[in-house]
Amino acid sequence: MASSLTKDSPNSGEKTFFGHPRGLATLFMTEMWERFSYYGMRALLPLYLIAPGGLDMNAATATAIYSVYLSLVYLLAMPGGWFGDRVWGPRKTVAIAGGIIMLGHLTLALPSEATFFAGLGLVAIGSGLLKSNISTMVGHLYDGPEDPRRDGGFTIFYMGINMGAFAAPLVIGTVGENVNWHLGFALAALGMGLGVVQFLIGTRHLNERSLVVPKPLSKDERAATLRKSMIWLGVAAVFYIGTVVTGVYTLNWLLVPITIAGLVIPVMVLARIKRDKELSAAEQSKVSGYIWFFVAAAIFWMIYDQGGSTLSIFAKSSAENSVFGWDFPVSWYQSVNPVLIMALAPVFATFWLALNRRGKEPSTIVKFSSGLVLVGASFFVFLMPLTIAGDGHKAAALWLVAIYFIQTVAELTLSPVGLSVTTKMAPQKYASQMMGVWFLAVTAGDCTTGLLSLAGVGLDGTGVVALEATLAVAAGIAIFMYRGKVKQLMGDVR
Numbered sequence: 001m002a003s004s005l006t007k008d009s010p011n012s013g014e015k016t017f018f019g020h021p022r023g024l025a026t027l028f029m030t031e032m033w034e035r036f037s038y039y040g041m042r043a044l045l046p047l048y049l050i051a052p053g054g055l056d057m058n059a060a061t062a063t064a065i066y067s068v069y070l071s072l073v074y075l076l077a078m079p080g081g082w083f084g085d086r087v088w089g090p091r092k093t094v095a096i097a098g099g100i101i102m103l104g105h106l107t108l109a110l111p112s113e114a115t116f117f118a119g120l121g122l123v124a125i126g127s128g129l130l131k132s133n134i135s136t137m138v139g140h141l142y143d144g145p146e147d148p149r150r151d152g153g154f155t156i157f158y159m160g161i162n163m164g165a166f167a168a169p170l171v172i173g174t175v176g177e178n179v180n181w182h183l184g185f186a187l188a189a190l191g192m193g194l195g196v197v198q199f200l201i202g203t204r205h206l207n208e209r210s211l212v213v214p215k216p217l218s219k220d221e222r223a224a225t226l227r228k229s230m231i232w233l234g235v236a237a238v239f240y241i242g243t244v245v246t247g248v249y250t251l252n253w254l255l256v257p258i259t260i261a262g263l264v265i266p267v268m269v270l271a272r273i274k275r276d277k278e279l280s281a282a283e284q285s286k287v288s289g290y291i292w293f294f295v296a297a298a299i300f301w302m303i304y305d306q307g308g309s310t311l312s313i314f315a316k317s318s319a320e321n322s323v324f325g326w327d328f329p330v331s332w333y334q335s336v337n338p339v340l341i342m343a344l345a346p347v348f349a350t351f352w353l354a355l356n357r358r359g360k361e362p363s364t365i366v367k368f369s370s371g372l373v374l375v376g377a378s379f380f381v382f383l384m385p386l387t388i389a390g391d392g393h394k395a396a397a398l399w400l401v402a403i404y405f406i407q408t409v410a411e412l413t414l415s416p417v418g419l420s421v422t423t424k425m426a427p428q429k430y431a432s433q434m435m436g437v438w439f440l441a442v443t444a445g446d447c448t449t450g451l452l453s454l455a456g457v458g459l460d461g462t463g464v465v466a467l468e469a470t471l472a473v474a475a476g477i478a479i480f481m482y483r484g485k486v487k488q489l490m491g492d493v494r
Contacts, residue, residue, distance in 0.1 A: 017156075018156060019149065019152075020141070020149055020152065020153045020156065021141040021142070021153075021205070021207075022202075022205040023137075023141045023202070023205040023206040023207060024138065024141055024153055024156060024157065025202065025205070026198065026199060026202030026203065026205050026206060027134060027137055027138055027141075027157060027160075027199075027206075028156060028157055028159075028160040029160065029195065029198050029199075029202070030094070030098070030134065030195045030196075030198065030199040031134055031157060031160045031161055031164070031195075032160035032161070032163050032164040032195070033164060033191050033192060033194050033195025033198070034098065034101065034127075034130060034134075034164070034191075034192060034195050035160070035161045035162075035163075035164030035165050035168070036164035036165075036167055036168045036171075036172075036188075036191040036192075036195075037101060037102075037105055037164075037168070037172075037188040037189065037191040037192040037195070038101075038123070038127060038164075038165075038168075038188075039164065039165040039168040039169065039334060039338075040168030040169060040171065040172025040173065040176075040184070040187065040188045040191065041105060041108065041123065041172070041184075041185060041188045042070075042308055042334070043168065043169040043172065043173045043176075043308070043312075043331035043334040044172065044173060044176040044177070044181065044184050044185065044331060045065075045066055045069070045308075046062050046063065046066045046308065046309045046312050046313055047176075047177065047312065047313075047316060047330060047331060048176070048181050049061070049062035049065060049066070050062045050313060050316070051181070053181065054181055055113060055116070059313045059458075059460065060453045060454075060456060060457075060458065060459075061251070061453070062309070062313065063306075063309045063310060063313065063449065063450075063453040063459055064255055064259075064449075064450045064453035064454045065120075065251075065255065066308065066309040067259075067305070067309060067446045067447065067449040067450035067453065068255050068258050068259055068262075068446070068447070068450045069120050069124060070305055070308075070442070070446045071258070071259070071262040071442070071443040071444075071446035071447045071450065072121075072124040072128070072258065072262075072443075073123075073124050073127045073128055073131070074128075074131075074439040074440065074442040074443045074446070075128070075261075075262055075265065075439075075440070075443045076124060076125060076127070076128025076129070077128045077131045077132045077436055077439045078128075078132070078433070078436035078439070078440070079128065080093070080097070080128040080129040080130070080131060080132040080133065081132035081133065081136075081433075081435075081436055083129060083133075084129075084132060084133040084136065085213070085214050085215055086213065086214075086215055086216060086217050087213065087216075087217060088213065089210065089211055089212055089213040089214075090133040090134075090136045090137050090140075090210045091137065091203060091206060091210040091211050092211070093129055093130075093133045094129075094130055094133050094134050094137065094199065095196065095199060095200065095203075096129065097126045097127070097128075097129035097130035097133070098126065098130065098192060098195055098196035098199060099126075099196060100122055100123075100125055100126030100129065101122070101123055101126035101127060101130065101192045102126075102189050102192040102193050102196060103122055103126075103189075104119045104120070104121070104122030104123035104124075104125075104126055105119065105123060105185055105186070105188040105189035105192060106119075106185075106186065106189045107119030107122060108120065108123070108182075108185040108188070108189075109182045109183070109185040109186040109189060110182070111182055117254075119185075131439075132435075132436070135154075135157075136210075137206060137207070137210045138153060138154060138157050140206070140207040140209045140210050141153065141206070141207055159342065161338075162338040162339075162341050162342050163338075163342070164191075165334075165335075165337070165338035166335050166338040166339050166342070167335075168188075168191075168334075168335075169329075169331045169332050169333075169334040169335045170332060170335055171187065172184045172185075172187045172188055172191075172331075173329050173330075173331025173332060173334070174329050174331070174332075175187055176331065177329040177330065177331055178329060240253070240254075252454060255450065255454055256451075256454060258447075258450075259447040259450040259451045259454065260447075260451070261447075262443045262444060262446070262447030262450075263444055263447050263448065263451070265440065265443070266294075266298075266437075266440040266441070266443060266444045269437060269440060270287075270291060270294065270437070273287055273427065273430055273437075274287050274288070274291075276427075276429070278429060279427050279429065280427075282491050283427040283428070285488075285489050285490075285491055286425040286426075286427070286489065286490060286491055287425070287427065288489050289425060289486055289489030289490045289491075290421070290422070290425045292479060292482075292486050292489075293368060293418060293421055293422075293425075294437070294438075294440075294441050295475075296368060296369075296372055296475050296476070296479055297414070297418055297438070297441035297442075297445070298441045298442075298444040298445040298448070299372065299445065299471060299472055299475050300371060300372055300375050300410070300414055300445065300472065301441060301442045301444075301445030301446065302445035302446070302448050302449050302468070303375050303376070303378070303379055303407075303445075303468055303469075303472055304375055304407055304410070304411065304445075305442070305445065305446050305449065306449060306459065307333075307334075307337065307403075307404060307407060308334060309449070309459075310459045310460055311333070311382070311400060311403065311404075312330060312331075312333060312334070313460070314385070314386070314389070314400075314460050315330045315333055315397075315400055316330045317389075318385070318389035318394060318395055319385065319389075319394060319395045319396070319397060319399070319400060320394040320395065320396055320397060321397055322397065323397060333400055333401075333404065336401055336404040336405070336408075337404055337407070337408050337411075340404070340405060340408040341408060341411070341412070344408065344409065344412055345412060348412045348413075363483070363487075364417050364420070364421050364490075365479060365480065365483045365486055365487065366480065366483070367413050367414065367417045368413075368414055368417055368418070368421075368476075368479060369476040369477070369479040369480040369483075370410075370413050370414075370476065371410045371411070371413035371414025371415075371417070371476070372410075372414065372472050372473070372475050372476030372479070373472070373473050373476035373477070374406055374407075374409055374410035374413060375406075375407055375410040375411075375414075375472050376468075376469045376470065376471070376472030376473035376474075376475075376476065377406055377469070377473070378403045378406040378407045378410065378469075379403075379465050379466075379468055379469035379472070380466070380469045381399070381402055381403050381406060382403055382465050382469075383462055383465055383466060383469075384399060385399040385400065386460065386461075386462050386465060387462065390462070418438060418441075419435075419438060422434050422435060422437065422438040423435070425490065452464075
């Protein structure tokens with residue numbers, strides 16, 4: 001994205017960022033560098049875990065760790081939003097989050113297994129804090145929801161996400177795979193460090209509302225929260241110290257509780273909202289309808305997020321990672337999705353708008369079910385390179401590119417719709433919390449993958465891949481077949 005600044009209206013004389021408030025440039029660059037560090041590390045993670053020069057783990061354990069890590073990032077987005085709303089305010093939370101992420105990447109760069117997992121934890125905590133608050137600050141730049149520049153501002157902001165995600169595997173992945181794993185993780189720390197520095201320099205362009213704590217904790221609430229946190233922290237410390245002292249500790253003692261929590265917490269949150277007696281009958285109905293979308297989304301992300309684990313590990317061992325005789329690092333596959341997003345998102349937006357003008361735009365339910373069918377189809381395609389590899393041959397790189405292409409189309413069909421329907425179907429009382437609920441669908445999907453891996457299920461087996469593909473297609477067809485019932489539950493939401 002070019003960084004040129006243009007003049008606003010002649011009357012204001014204020015510099016803008018492509019016609020938007022100057023603060024958007026600050027947040028754009030912060031998010032771009034954060035995504036650069038995050039996606040670069042993510043592209044390296046499963047490869048480092050299985051590499052003889054890395055942690056030399058088996059594919060199942062590597063997939064479990066990768067899945068648990070992703071689930072934690074999205075699980076922690078809810079408490080991250082809570083910190084922004086009640087403790088630090090969005091601006092301070094993002095600054096602290098950036099520092100935690102940078103420290104996490106630096107910790108990953110140390111050649112030690114113990115520090116490696118500590119680094120993953122720090123990056124997950126920092127990402128959860130940042131993810132929930134930086135988008136809030138983008139909204140602060142505009143004069144309410146009716147500001148005509150608002151949607152365009154978020155579009156530019158999300159371009160920053162994909163620019164960082166596209167560049168990261170090409171830079172960090174290449175260095176990590178071909179030079180030194182830990183140097184790759186250090187580059188991720190450098191990227192986040194640049195993001196933090198430019199954020200601190202550019203804070204003067206942000207809206208003053210980003211400094212405000214919307215609903216600060218009272219003195220009693222702060223004391224109660226701190227007391228409860230210390231109790232839970234103490235219980236966890238005693239438990240894990242006990243497992244280490246008695247010699248029974250293994251990595252599963254850490255991974256299994258997290259995966260179970262990642263499945264239980266979403267159910268508990270939805271059940272709490274559903275049981276709320278203060279909700280009107282219409283709101284209760286919408287929550288019931290939303291559960292359909294939530295379960296379907298969890299299935300979608302369960303398959304989609306294996307693009308960075310199951311597919312990447314398969315590519316390392318069983319694919320011919322070359323084009324026209326030119327070899328490339330396996331991590332580069334992770335750049336396919338963001339570049340396709342940047343290329344196809346405007347096409348989809350124009351296409352939906354054209355259909356809308358003709359009164360033929362598909363409903364939310366049809367788009368959602370189509371996304372599920374497509375992500376299932378991507379795994380049916382995955383069966384082909386699996387079969388080729390099973391015969392002792394290397395699968396062509398284009399098979400994997402085709403899978404990522406189909407998954408990107410599925411994402412563009414389902415993900416924006418899921419975000420939109422989440423805000424539309426949210427009960428008024430939970431309006432600010434429902435985006436966190438949407439992220440919990442990602443948590444549930446990734447934790448399912450992690451639990452299967454920990455149970456010894458080989459996710460690259462043709463039978464399992466076919467089963468996952470069939471599940472996604474069946475879920476998509478089920479939502480479409482019961483669209484009348486779901487529409488009824490959705491009430492006035494279309």
